[in-house]
Amino acid sequence: MKRHFHRAITIAFITFLLGSGIDYLTNLESTLGLDTLFQLRGVRPPPPEVVVVAMDETSETRLCMGQDLTRWRSFHAKLIQELHRQGAALVIFDLQFIAPHPDNDPAFAAAMQAAGNVLVTDCVQKLLRGVEDFYGRDECSESNQEPFVQKEGIQKQPLSDQLIVFRLIKSPLAQSALDHAPFYLTNDAENPTVREGWTFLNSLAEVPTLSVVTWLYYLQRSNALQGITQPNVLFSSWLTEQRRQCASDLYETKNSPAKSGLENRIGQLTCLGDSRYLDFYGPPQTLRMESYSNVYEGKVVDLKGKVVFVGKANRKFSPGKTDYFQTPFTDTHSGKMAGVEIMATQFANLLEGRFIESPFPPSLLLVMFGLLIGLLLAQFAGLSGIAATLMVSGVYVGLAVWSFNRSGLCLPIAVPLLIQLPVSWFISLLWSRRDLLNERKRILAFVRRVFPQWMPLPSSPGQWYPEKGVAQLTSERDVFGLCLATDIEGYTTVAAQHTPHEMWELLNAYYQVLGYPVSSHNGIIADVTGDAMMAVWINLPVSSQRLAACLAALEMELAVERFNEKSNIGRLPTRIGLHEGDMTLGSLDAGEGSHYRAIGDTVNTASRIQGVNKFLDTQILATATIAASLGNVIYRPVGIFRLVGRDEPLELIEIVGMEADASVSKHAIYKQFARGLSAFQEGRWEDAAADFQMSLDSHGYDGPTRFYLDLAVAYKKNEPLEWDGIVAFGQK
Incomplete structure (x- = not known):
């Protein structure tokens, strides 16, 4: 048991280090693993309070807009009035009104002030590698693409490649809105898929994102904040101040029994981390999406109490590059998701209080999985161990999918299944191979120690012919002899139930019992391998060889029966096969050593004959020619058989016993x-x-x-x- 636990610990340690290292370098778990869980889970219903009003292709055609987003400004005032008339809870514009539009801005601002429930997006610019590379969802506007960091005294000097600068640009219309905040999403080749959403932008002085601000206003307007201290300033400013207090360790981040559940949620959102993994509801347009023109014209009438997100979103054709992003559900059929729908998704997650999170540290789960797999492989060897680990892995994947579907809890699956499991199998197979080699070494050492008369056979050809010197012998010689093959019935099952040391003790006693009848009847042990032994009779008259081999086989049968009755470790039922014919005695070179062996079809056929015992439920079978000189040995014919690998059939007999005992x-x-x-x-x-x-x-x-x-x-x-x-x- 101690050895099994040691091996399990080793497997868990190696697979954890390897899996964690690969995941660190490739983000395997947060890409393939998380995306697979989304695909297995499929679509789930979004909250009914969330509606996306899409500035789509149909609206462009009806309102004659084209691709210029500034031309939509003339319609926003009436859209706000229509949404206010229907009683929409909040209206969020995922549009950046940076460039002034004197003809339409006054009406637009007046509509926002009259409604009192409109929030707008601030623009965020990210500057990389000098003045050329701006990264922002719409780059705010062309007029804002100017260098905003300069070296002192030097104009238009490119910045360092390592320098990253953020800039927040507020819309002139923001003062007419209920509140305003940025909503930043990366859109570059280094981050092709959006899986996380920012809650706070630390690089912009702890500014909250628009989805978080929207959530607090929705809670306020739905009276969910009753009993909770509410600020006298804008929520965007209040959240920034709370965030800064967290950074200064002035705010308690742990759950407090004195606080309500919602108050603790707000505190954790404010103080713990600056991003959350989004729980996407499905591919694009899974959230309720209405055409801008239909809402504008009053054709959509059930928007009371809804949180309406307005933004650019194509619904029929493939979206362009600007403000469209890959998600875990993106494929050639679904296409990319618009930024406004991602903002609405993050708000919906806040509304449900559900993001993608891990219930435990991922490293702990990887260690536990590796330890469990290691224990199974240490306890069950070979295919049974692999089957057990596959079954446990299937249960684990089922649990991961269930927990992900039920509450968004994410258990790692890519690293355990693709790295830890196959590596564990490989380590286990190496250990099994090592155990087998060690067992064979112990058997050979035992044979050398207990039966020294056997060992000259594989090492010294002179012992085969004691009347001749070694110098007289060639490296090989053809002889006629009789071969006896034995095999332990059910050895694999017995070995799986015992440790290698226990099997060593069992085989130690077994081969002493099995070897004595061979040597006492002038036979030579030609080979001992695991559960099989091969003995030969040569240099004797044919009749003497046959009788000696049959007598040895009968004595072996009785000796093994007595051994099994006395053994307290395990039983080793033995099958025996006899065959005579031509053999080659030769030296086989293996590495730096040389081993003398009996080789040929006679040896293989004897092994095949012993295998027939398991079909006939007998113990000793021989070819019929051996019966010619058996004397008082009883036998009976059992049929003619065509064995595996032989075209020529063999007539077999069963060696039953001695005449006096029948x-x-x-x-x-x-x-x-x-x-x-x-x-x-x-x-x-x-x-x-x-x-x-x-x-x-x-x-x-x-x-x-x-x-x-x-x-x-x-x-x-x-x-x-x-x-x-x-x-x-x-x-x-």
């Missing part, structure tokens, strides 16, 4: 099985099924009988097209 009932089972097998190989499925069923009913369970009964029933229903009596296996 009972009469066993002979009856084998006799009944032989009749059924004969009928099966002749294609008489019904007779074969009857014989096999009778054997099971009379003598109880028998693995080969059960196997052939199921196969006969299946073939009776769906007979093979060409039957030659050979059973083919499609897998190992």
Whole structure:
């Protein structure tokens, strides 16, 4: 358990550092992660109090405006009068009335004063890299594009590339409005997508933005500020003063039980941060949007109590570059969003008291996710661990989408899924590979220590032929011999339930039990790899080799059975396969070492034969040729099979036991099985099924009988097209 926790901590630490570093360099979470959450959530209903009056293409045509925004000035007075007549709560112009318009300004100012609920936008200019580069939503006006920072005594001198200067330009009409404030959005290649909205502009002496000012006026006019101290000055000035007090630590930023919830919200908005992530309601025109000309002509009649934002917004055609911005919902179909709609979105978020926020520090969430994934991968190895982490990651994504949809809480998903999860898998696979190599090293060390008579085989070819010196041997030699292959049934499941050290102790005892019958019957251990052992018999008469190998296999079966009964760590059921034929004894060079091995089809076939045991539910299988010299060893034919990777079929027998130990009932089972097998190989499925069923009913369970009964029933229903009596296996 301690080792698992150590690995989990390591995975969490590495993935956190890597994920945080990539996110810091690429803003992966605030771009891809946040945008994905918006796309998964989709559109949500905006507050009904918010209406955008769009100076759109239809209005341009009806009112004969064209692209010149100053020409709209002559219609604003009547628009305000119409909105005032209908009882609109507030009217906000997202337009910058910088250049004077003597013909229309008096009527416009009078309409604003009469309505008493109009707010206008101040212009913000941002100067970068000298006098050439102005960044503002409309650059205020051409007359304002003059250098506003000069070196002393030098005229028209370009500024330093690093110098960034802000300038606030108020409209001459601002004094006629209820209040005024800036609303600044970046519109350059470095910030292609708007995700945040400014609440205060610290670079402009802590000036609040227009959406915040509008929110406070709406609260005042809807009587939500009753019981809360209200200023005698404009809200824009009051908010600036409150912000400066926060900067001087004169204002309490924490929630106070003595204050109302709304009062605490105002305090937090004023003192905590200068921007908020916007909770967009959907693509452009998700907010209620009415055409300027329709409102102007009195065709829209349900604007009582609404907060109306007036500004430029195309509704039919692709918007131009000025004052249109990408949002998380922007695609080729939806297009960009107008600045006035972004302002209205920020006001709607303030109205709902809902922005995109993280419930915990993102770094803490990344550490917790990495730790959870690390614990799962440390507890469950291989594919089971990957499957467990995928399931947990799916639950986490579901929780992230649910919390985002319900309350705008943003949990990181891009860094956990795209960086932490695959990196954790990679680290876990490296650890698994290291554990496997260490386990093999321990097994080899054990074999060298406990069975020194085995080890000359892989290292010294002279031990294969003790009557000859090493100098007489070539690097390889072809011989005829018999190969015995073993494999532990369900080894992967057993290994997954124990630590490597526990498996070492288990295999340590297991191979001592398994190796003794081989050496006592003149066999040689050719290879030990994990859960498999290979033994060979060579340089003996063929009959002696066959008998010795079968006796060794039977003793191994009994020894493993006694081992499993006494083991308190785990059981290791063992399958055995025997095959004889030509082999090559050769030295394999691996790096700086050289290992002597038995190589050839005989070795591979022996391994394939032992694998047939799991289908027949037997323990010892051999090719039929081995039965020629078995003496008092009992065996029974179990059929002809075409093994994986071999075209030539093999007739197999089951090595059952010694003649002296066999009972009469066993002979009856084998006799009944032989009749059924004969009928099966002749294609008489019904007779074969009857014989096999009778054997099971009379003598109880028998693995080969059960196997052939199921196969006969299946073939009776769906007979093979060409039957030659050979059973083919499609897998190992």
